[in-house]
Amino acid sequence: MAQSPRTGVAVVLDREEPFTPPPHCPHGPTLLFAKLVQGKEEERRFYACSACRERKDCNFFQWEHEKVSEARLSAREKYNQSHQPAFSHRDNIERFKEFVTLPLSKRKFCKECQQLLLPPEWKSHSGHQLLSDVSVAQLTRPTSFLSPLENKKTNAQYLFTDRSCQFLLDLIVAHGFKRVLCVGTPRLHELIKLQTSHKQKICIKSLLLDIDFRYSQFYTEEEFCHYNMFNHYFFAGEAAYEVCQKFLQQDKGEGVIMVADPPFGGLVEALAFSFKKLIAMWRQTGSTDAVSKELPMLWIFPYFFESRILEFFPSFTMLDYQVDYHNHALYKHGKTGRKQSPVRIFTNLSPHLIVLPVEEGYRFCSVCQRYVSFENKHCNICNSCPSKDGRQWRHCYLCKKCVKPSWIHCSVCDSCALPTHSCMNADVGCFICGAADHKRTTCTNQQVAGKGDRDGKKARPKKKVKVSVKKITGTKKMRTTKRRKSKK
Incomplete structure (x- = not known):
């Protein structure tokens, strides 16, 4: 049976040709x-x-060169505005100042709206589940009562355990x-601010960039920026951008480190693109040393994305340390076999x-000169x-490398794989040329693939299709499902 051509969807970043925003x-x-369809x-x-x-x-979809009417643009702008927070960051700071002056019995938090409440607002939240007697200690640890955003398709907000968090701070x-x-x-x-405020031995400043706007209720504009790490977007505009830039460039860029914990379902390409933008902000100190140096980074991500991360940051190394999360059933340290946490730290x-x-x-390990499990x-x-x-992995003399203990060497694939793998349907390698020894991003044919087809083909009328874009859960691939409209 003939194998069907492999398809996928790739993000297009850092285009050199002129383009509209x-x-x-x-x-x-x-x-x-x-x-992408294999070969073009x-x-x-x-x-x-x-x-x-x-x-x-988020159902946004638009063709690249599609002409959008003024009416549609206006409706889109209204829709975007309607989905923004009710209060601005500055409003939330003023509300917080008023909230902490209230007696303990009047400090309430709405669990349904995830909002600190002032007394005049109690009536409108009367049917909601409330957290009463919110202490000052609780306010310094908002992650203890904010509900994690656990939609794996969108936010996938998992929080470090105290063990992992303390390890990062100690490092x-x-x-x-x-x-x-x-x-x-x-x-x-949160931990950095807590330990610094308690006048312990550490004296570290911290700036949080996060897409979760709820944190603006607890941190000032100098401590928190509403930020989307997939498109390097500061929601508060130039003011927030300057806060981040000033933070990175303080002391001529010395003594700063970036720690990132992205959602595991996000595109590695988009994340790397944003992180390089942050690195560029750090390098704009004017110091000649910053151009040749790297911004110290800790990127927390599952180990099976190692090759993808190294494509964009070749100087990174993956540590053996297992990062775990208190609100995730699987990502737990201390388990054995394949039930261990797959999350690691990638760093320069x-x-x-x-x-x-x-x-x-x-x-x-005295030979490798590093700590290992x-x-x-x-x-x-x-x-x-390895x-x-x-x-513990074992060495395969045919593959000339170490492999997982559950893998065996397949004479058909000429490589090691699970005993239950399917040789004919292995979906690995390059989408463009079909080779199994590299990915699309490193393919030598990617600059010419499809270009001749697009330039040489005459424009043909296309059937109307309804396109739904979605990403495959747990991978960095995406797929486009086309559902043709039924003919009447």
Whole structure:
């Protein structure tokens, strides 16, 4: 049976040719996507939401060169405005100042609206579930009573356990950093502020960039920026951009580190593009050293995205440390086998300078000169500690590398894989040329693939189609489902 051509959807970033600014949805500027069919790119590209993976969460769709009427633009602007928060960041700060002056018995928080309430607002929330007697201690730890946004298709907001959060802070302190740019890490930001305010040994400043606007109720404009990490968008505009830029460039850019914990379902390409924009902001200090140096970074992501991250940040190394989350059933440290947390830390800091806790099962490999998990045994043939998932891997002499213990060598595929894998339907490799040894982004044919087809073909009338854009859960691929309108 003939194998059908593989298809996918890729995000188009950093275009060099002149182009008009992308249209906006409630989550800021949209991203441009192109549908790929093996060997070529389809003629039409489209804009879709940068943050949401399914159209039911944000149904924005527009063809790249589509002419949009004034009436539609006006309706879109009204729709975007209607989906913005009721209060501005400045309003929330003023409300917070008034809230903390209230006696304990009058401090209420609406669990349904996720909002601090002032006494005149109680009546309109009378039928809602309220949290009463909100203490000052609770206000310093908003993640303890804010409901995590656990929609895996959109936000996937999981919070570090105290163990992982403290490890990150200890690492930051050990390396002497004085400022931390927290990108999507509200609990780390919270812990830094707590320990600094308690006048402990650390004295670190922190700035939180997060798409969750609820944090504006607890942090000033100098401590929190409403930010979309998938399109490098500051919702408050130039003022918030300058806050972030000033934070990064303070002390000529010295003593700052960026810690990012993106949703695992997000596009690696879009995240890397935004992170490089933040790095560019840091480099604008005017210092000649900043041009040649790298902004220290900790990118927290599952280990199976290692190759994708290294495509964009080749200097990064993946640490063996398992990051876990208190509100996720699977991402837990201490489990065995394949039930261990797959989340790791990718960093451009020197691995041999990062000490992992021995009491949690990590050990120092004198050959690799870095800490590894206990079961990650050194392979003398590969000359490395090869395990990525915490289990002991074994060396395959045919593949000339170490592989997972559950894999066997397949003579048909000429590589190791699970015993239950299907040789004919393996969906790996490059969408453009079909080779299995590289991805689309590193394909030498990507500049010419499809171009000749688009230039040489005459324009043909197309049948009307209704397009639904969605991303495949748990992967960085996306797919476009076309549902043709039924003929009457």
